[in-house]
Amino acid sequence: MRIPKHIGIIPDGNRRWAVENGIKKEEGYDKGISPGMTLYHLCKDLGVEEMTFYGFTADNTKRPSVQRQAFSKACIKAVEVLSKENAQLLVLGKTSSAMFPDELKPYTKRVCFGTGGMKINFLINYSWEWDLGLSDGTIGPELKTSDVSRMDLIIRWGGRRRLSGFLPVQSVYSDLYVVDDYWPDFKTDHVYNALEWYSRQDVTLGG
Amino acid sequence: MRIPKHIGIIPDGNRRWAVENGIKKEEGYDKGISPGMTLYHLCKDLGVEEMTFYGFTADNTKRPSVQRQAFSKACIKAVEVLSKENAQLLVLGKTSSAMFPDELKPYTKRVCFGTGGMKINFLINYSWEWDLGLSDGTIGPELKTSDVSRMDLIIRWGGRRRLSGFLPVQSVYSDLYVVDDYWPDFKTDHVYNALEWYSRQDVTLGG
Numbered sequence: 487m488r489i490p491k492h493i494g495i496i497p498d499g500n501r502r503w504a505v506e507n508g509i510k511k512e513e514g515y516d517k518g519i520s521p522g523m524t525l526y527h528l529c530k531d532l533g534v535e536e537m538t539f540y541g542f543t544a545d546n547t548k549r550p551s552v553q554r555q556a557f558s559k560a561c562i563k564a565v566e567v568l569s570k571e572n573a574q575l576l577v578l579g580k581t582s583s584a585m586f587p588d589e590l591k592p593y594t595k596r597v598c599f600g601t602g603g604m605k606i607n608f609l610i611n612y613s614w615e616w617d618l619g620l621s622d623g624t625i626g627p628e629l630k631t632s633d634v635s636r637m638d639l640i641i642r643w644g645g646r647r648r649l650s651g652f653l654p655v656q657s658v659y660s661d662l663y664v665v666d667d668y669w670p671d672f673k674t675d676h677v678y679n680a681l682e683w684y685s686r687q688d689v690t691l692g693g
Numbered sequence: 694m695r696i697p698k699h700i701g702i703i704p705d706g707n708r709r710w711a712v713e714n715g716i717k718k719e720e721g722y723d724k725g726i727s728p729g730m731t732l733y734h735l736c737k738d739l740g741v742e743e744m745t746f747y748g749f750t751a752d753n754t755k756r757p758s759v760q761r762q763a764f765s766k767a768c769i770k771a772v773e774v775l776s777k778e779n780a781q782l783l784v785l786g787k788t789s790s791a792m793f794p795d796e797l798k799p800y801t802k803r804v805c806f807g808t809g810g811m812k813i814n815f816l817i818n819y820s821w822e823w824d825l826g827l828s829d830g831t832i833g834p835e836l837k838t839s840d841v842s843r844m845d846l847i848i849r850w851g852g853r854r855r856l857s858g859f860l861p862v863q864s865v866y867s868d869l870y871v872v873d874d875y876w877p878d879f880k881t882d883h884v885y886n887a888l889e890w891y892s893r894q895d896v897t898l899g900g
Binding site for chain 2: 548647692
């Protein structure tokens with residue numbers, strides 16, 4: 487099976503899952519950490535070299551503050567859990583805003599956990615306008631995310647067939663696989679199905 | 694039914710259609726003009742305000758020259774046919790290259806056909822790097838395609854679940870609907886199914 491070098495992950499559906507399971511919307515985010523770790527181990531074992539997780543966006547921070555606090559906390563906790571594994575973590579997002587958690591600032595330069603290995607990029611308070619330099623007027627010769635490579639495959643949970651501003655440049659040639667289940671209902675079969683489908687796609691890179 | 698204001702069209706599969714129908718690959722492109730006109734009339738009647746068609750990319754011009762000539766000719770012919778309708782046409786792409794057809798240069802500023810009405814954007818020798826200013830070093834405060842609005846819905850024919858470099862900025866929040874049939878096998882039901890699906894999607898614009 488042809489394994490993608492770099493997989494992007496859009497872990498959507500935490501709030502809808504919470505509502506369907508009779509808990510408060512903001513309580514859904516914490517249920518996303520364990521699936522993320524299972525997914526990391528699975529992809530590592532398959533030889534995936536790089537993964538990018540869509541944590542939260544600057545737009546997301548306009549939601550009710552109880553939700554904002556909950557998803558920020560879940561992202562911080564995810565990094566704490568990951569720090570006990572082998573990985574190279576880079577957190578990318580608008581650090582100049584108060585919405586960027588102080589706890590994650592040490593990771594805005596790539597940090598090696600354990601023996602290193604898989605590159606993990608985690609988008610935190612990310613904004614595609616910021617990435618492209620469209621919002622702050624500091625248009626430079628490089629993307630803010632120039633350290634993030636082209637994504638081969640993007641897997642999105644939660645049924646929506648869109649990118650929602652996820653790395654517009656690195657996603658130009660990505661194959662997009664959508665899982666209808668919500669992210670907290672993650673199953674390893676979702677990933678095996680995505681990889682089986684991906685391995686049947688031809689890679690043309692726009693050619 | 695909620696009708697998208699702006700629909701992007703990726704008319705893929707002409708060559709695969711040709712092979713399956715026993716004609717030469719390059720003969721497939723000419724079969725794409727009539728579906729495009731049917732689609733234009735259908736969307737116009739539904740009240741769609743703007744459509745963007747992915748004609749060909751700078752990357753596509755690296756294909757065998759007989760194919761390149763065939764898809765260029767089909768695009769020129771499509772504009773000739775459209776010029777007899779009511780529309781406002783804008784052609785966007787790298788005009789500085791020899792791959793850009795002279796016949797389409799008059800349309801690189803928006804031109805009104807008949808009584809005007811629907812905006813039609815036609816990407817010709819387009820490149821996302823060019824659009825973002827990443828390739829030519831002339832990084833400006835605006836996209837090269839700043840006159841093209843955000844796309845609500847993208848419909849792609851030919852089964853591939855990817856954007857292939859199609860307007861990375863205008864597609865950030867677009868819903869992507871994939872038709873497995875090849876573009877020359879266009880049916881109006883493809884569009885009605887896409888619109889029915891689209892009208893069930895929530896519009897969050899990243900929020």
